[in-house]
Amino acid sequence: MTTVPPEPSRFDPAAADPRWQRVWDERQSFRADDASNKPRSYVLEMFPYPSGRIHIGHVRNYTMGDVLARTKRMQGHEVLHPMGWDAFGMPAENAAMEQGVHPGGWTRANIATMKAQLKRLGFALDWSRELATCEPDYYGHEQALFLDLYAAGLVTRKESAVNWDPVDMTVLANEQVIDGRGWRSGALVEKRKLSQWFLKITDFAEELLEGLDSLDKWPEKVRLMQENWIGKSQGVEFAFAPLAPLETPIEVYSTRPDTIFGASFVAIAADHPIAQELARTSPEAAAFIAQCKRGGTTAAELETAEKLGFDTGFEVLHPFDSECTLPVYIANFVLMEYGTGAVMGVPGHDQRDFDFASKYGLKITRVVAPSLAEADKPLADGADSGDGVCVNSRFLDGMTVEAATAEVIARAEREGWGKGKTVWRLRDWGVSRQRYWGTPIPFIHCDTCGVVPAPKDQLPVVLPEDVDFKTPGNPLERHPSWKHVACPDCGRAAVRETDTLDTFVNSSWYFLRFASQPVGQPFDRAAIAKWLPVEQYIGGIEHAILHLLYARFWTRALNRIGLIDVKEPFASLFTQGMVTHMTYVGPDGKWLAPAEVKDKLGSIVTVKGELPVKLGRIEKMSKSKKNTVDPDDIIVKHGADTVRWFMLSDSPPERDLPWSEAGIEGCARFVQRLWRLFGQFDAGATGEDKALDRKRDQSVAAAADDIAALGFNKAVARVYELTSAIEKAAPSASRSVAIRTLLLLVAPMMPHLAEEAWASMGEGLIADAAWPTVDPALLVEDEVTVAVQVKGKLRDTLTVPKGTPREELEALALASDKVQRALAGAEIRKVIVVPDRLVNLVA
């Protein structure tokens, strides 16, 4: 094999990248020391699902975390920056069904591939802590934690209507149903009654909600989304007394008890017991209920769905007025799952009730008005949901909405027909999945003893290897021997639970396992106290609810049962934007890959045949749109540092980053430009360049601030500025110091180039070097440019020593020809001077 010696004036990533990656590996440069006395930083990016290959979104995510981790390290922190694999999940089983491979083999091969890809990007990861959730060494501990939660009463098993995905043939959590469809399969979700395992996340509704207030370093958007998801609503639950022939009272829930005198009907859900009972004797009612169930549940269908009702003929009594009776309707807009499955209809102050009452000719009364005087203001345009005082409401008249609400609740409780109640939108988390490739739920079903937890000394309950995927459904259920065990209590023949845990359980505690991996237990409490909470967590906004809410819940649950001390897992959260790319549509209307098109005289044509190509939208990279770029290809072409630099440049990290070929080439040019500049380092140079010294330290200070705030695009701009300034400067000792400093500054972003240049200067590993210190005196300019405005418009600028007194600035401003011309002899009425910034002459 012959090797071509690299051109010395060019940086050769093909040779340098693997060389330095090997050095970091051998020296274990990024291994976190649990015993360190340095300040600690736990930097974490959401671990990937091993789908096959790293995609560009991963590269962006991990590059950001890496720059932060490397910078923190240089700044003297003991950094924990681990990586692992969210390795259970449906795609592995799909691959098993489609390709006849074993999910474990498929997953582990993908992990090997993706790990090699991550290594090629030079991430400063502590690989000694690598974990994969599909290994018994991980999920066995998860089973133990699940049993602990069970012992504490936080795991329940109950029969319930569940979301059944008919394509994936499994149950889905509410969070996994999007617009009535499975989040993975896209199939219309059906309702089924099954015995399921649940985690009692609703026990934590209040603290998960209140905890959001302490997460001041989380995006407001994510906190709001979680708040809405938890959905706290305060109101009153009370009963309407029945009139014969109706026998049972109707319990309703309302957040507006102040409007109780405006109630003109009661509506119950189609699934409500009274409706179901009526359907047995009334074919009309049965037909209506059937009609309700046919209605779609997608957003669009709900938007246009008409409010439909069925008059049961029953009547109930108003709690405050024995003269007043209300008709009972079955209505298609009332949900059995929320509140009591029955509502009081107040058409005057609820648009939905208004529509319903208008349609069925029910009474519409105003009971809240801006003032008592406006009690009879007509409700022409629909319901009035505004604030105000109660009217037409007897003893409530004149009270504010708030006071009236309190009064009604007080009376209901005193008189015993209702009570104040908080209702949550959040449901318990159903975690049973009828799948093979997940954590086996460690329980045993015994005909004699019932549901018995697997003894802890028998953990892990390991998945069987010999399974077949030729028929749909759960392979664990079909396996000939796996499920048959002796009951741990009575010893008689029993069967294992064949459901596995939702994969979101796996990702709900992995950040704890990274902090320590003791053999016999899930984690070491002291190590968690040292490292947690994660200082900076980085990942996609798509996990704003699911993963982040579940992880918060697990952390709080483990805290409550006394296993850990931390309550919130992630102190600071950053949600990064997607990598997008132009899409191309060929003459046949099919998507074209970027490599299949080219630019010909300003218009885009196909490479083959030069046929015209239509430009689509700039969208998230996806295989179906063919607008993807493979990270490996770019690494081979340009080297890891170029890819990393591109990921950090231009777009603010929270926004989308449009991929462009021109952009990556610009980055590649800049890598070489830096390399040339680093080659100009001259240890023996003499002479001082004060301006460059100042620029150097200002750049370092600003870039440090930018990186700390995750403003990587701004840090990149500082690097460009300093680079240009050094290039323009004449040789001097200052210039050499500036080159050396620039090298340290780019080290977290372009670690391979930095190591190579650092070594050529005769230094050790730049990975072990310290962040450059700055002279605070140099951060302050001694000369400033002051703007001179006339009536707020810029007319001139003055360059003056910093701290020039106001009077002098004013005099200098008045002495300017341009200012005099702009003034044109007008009399000055007022002068605003902001020292070191501007003078504004108001004429």
Add this chain to the structure above:
RNA sequence: GCGGACGUGGCGGAAUGGUAGACGCCGGGGACUUAAAAUCCCCUGAUCCUCGAUCGUGCGGGUUCGAGUCCCGCCGUCCGCACCA
């Protein structure tokens, strides 16, 4: 319907209420070269143009000596939630 974010050159984007457009990409001109690549220098918001001037941050108002930034009202784009009582 409810909630939120955003709107700045050809493009990605900078800008503690104080010189709008930093930095990068694209484009144009030039230098070097037999030539090209690579590299370097200059220009690059619009209009009128010699200096210079006028306009300019989605639209309309307002607060202020001064607004991309704050307030009110629109328009548009994107995201989340949704018969939630």
